[in-house]
Amino acid sequence: MDDAPQATDQGHEGMSRRQLIRHTAWFGAAVVLTVSGGEVISHIGGISTAATPTVDPNALRFAQISDSHLGFTGAANTDVESSFSRAIDQVNALPDRPDFVVHSGDLTHLATDAQFDRAKQMMGGLRTGQVFTVPGEHDSIDDHGQKYRKRFGTGTRGDGWFSFDIKGVHVIGLVNTLSLEKLGHLGAAQLDFVRRDVAGLASDTPIVVFSHIPLFAMYPKWGWGTDDATEALSYLRRFASVTCLNGHVHQLFTKTEGNVTFYSATTTAYPLPKPGQAVAPTPVTLPAGKLSDALGIRDVTYLKGEHALAIRDRKLA
Ligand SMILES: [Zn+2]
Numbered sequence: 433m434d435d436a437p438q439a440t441d442q443g444h445e446g447m448s449r450r451q452l453i454r455h456t457a458w459f460g461a462a463v464v465l466t467v468s469g470g471e472v473i474s475h476i477g478g479i480s481t482a483a484t485p486t487v488d489p490n491a492l493r494f495a496q497i498s499d500s501h502l503g504f505t506g507a508a509n510t511d512v513e514s515s516f517s518r519a520i521d522q523v524n525a526l527p528d529r530p531d532f533v534v535h536s537g538d539l540t541h542l543a544t545d546a547q548f549d550r551a552k553q554m555m556g557g558l559r560t561g562q563v564f565t566v567p568g569e570h571d572s573i574d575d576h577g578q579k580y581r582k583r584f585g586t587g588t589r590g591d592g593w594f595s596f597d598i599k600g601v602h603v604i605g606l607v608n609t610l611s612l613e614k615l616g617h618l619g620a621a622q623l624d625f626v627r628r629d630v631a632g633l634a635s636d637t638p639i640v641v642f643s644h645i646p647l648f649a650m651y652p653k654w655g656w657g658t659d660d661a662t663e664a665l666s667y668l669r670r671f672a673s674v675t676c677l678n679g680h681v682h683q684l685f686t687k688t689e690g691n692v693t694f695y696s697a698t699t700t701a702y703p704l705p706k707p708g709q710a711v712a713p714t715p716v717t718l719p720a721g722k723l724s725d726a727l728g729i730r731d732v733t734y735l736k737g738e739h740a741l742a743i744r745d746r747k748l749a
């Protein structure tokens with residue numbers, strides 16, 4: 433069970449621990465995960481079954497949106513622009529304005545100038561302090577990410593990676609989609625960046641890492657992993673709290689390995705099959721009316737002094 437999240441049994445009527453673990457790992461649309469004191473607590477149907485912490489006005493708040501695939505045309509979502517627009521509205525309607533919003537890649541489906549311009553324009557409507565992005569493999573189809581960096585690379589280094597500090601948290605954005613064979617790849621220059629970037633930080637600094645492709649082996653057979661992530665994570669081993677947030681897999685999934693917890697985000701565009709439940713990770717067309725349940729946004733709160741971040745996944749309103 434060490435590859436499954438820990439869950440409390442308290443108050444989950446009618447659900448066995450095993451069922452709950454399956455739900456928390458495999459996204460029930462109505463299941464929300466909160467990580468507090470190292471334990472994953474599940475909130476079912478939006479009703480908290482655990483005491484909600486008092487939210488400190490100095491808490492860090494941010495939102496993650498992912499895999500908007502502007503330009504996709506297919507039965508799985510006939511209007512990706514509309515669902516992306518709803519996701520943006522939902523972020524703007526969060527009870528607390530996020531300090532920043534990150535888009536974790538596949539902003540576009542085919543990396544055209546028009547698709548990038550539309551993505552940039554739409555994200556300009558986010559009500560937040562700052563917007564950050566990491567590219568997906570769909571954002572660098574024909575030019576090694578040049579068009580992406582022209583719009584979204586300002587202030588980044590190398591192929592578009594970056595880091596910054598906010599409210600006591602150190603945030604790192606990584607690019608693992610430019611040299612991919614099958615798995616994601618960071619490369620020597622970026623690994624060196626990570627090593628030097630964290631060298632001067634105190635070990636109790638909470639670390640948040642964004643990448644498009646998971647930094648854990650979610651399902652390597654479909655390329656859902658990063659071949660040199662172990663080295664990057666080795667530089668983060670001494671930190672008490674490391675949270676890695678990714679996109680690419682178009683579904684919620686969480687896993688803890690030692691001091692690191694990984695959270696795959698869902699998409700604003702179309703679902704992909706669960707690992708191994710299809711021949712290939714191709715778009716899944718859901719029955720009419722069901723698509724919004726598979727799409728969503730994520731918001732995150734970090735209270736100073738807490739060990740872990742509170743992660744809340746919300747289905748698309
Ligand atoms: Zn995607």
Ligand SMILES: [Zn+2]
Nearest residue numbers: 538568569680
């Ligand atoms: Zn992707």
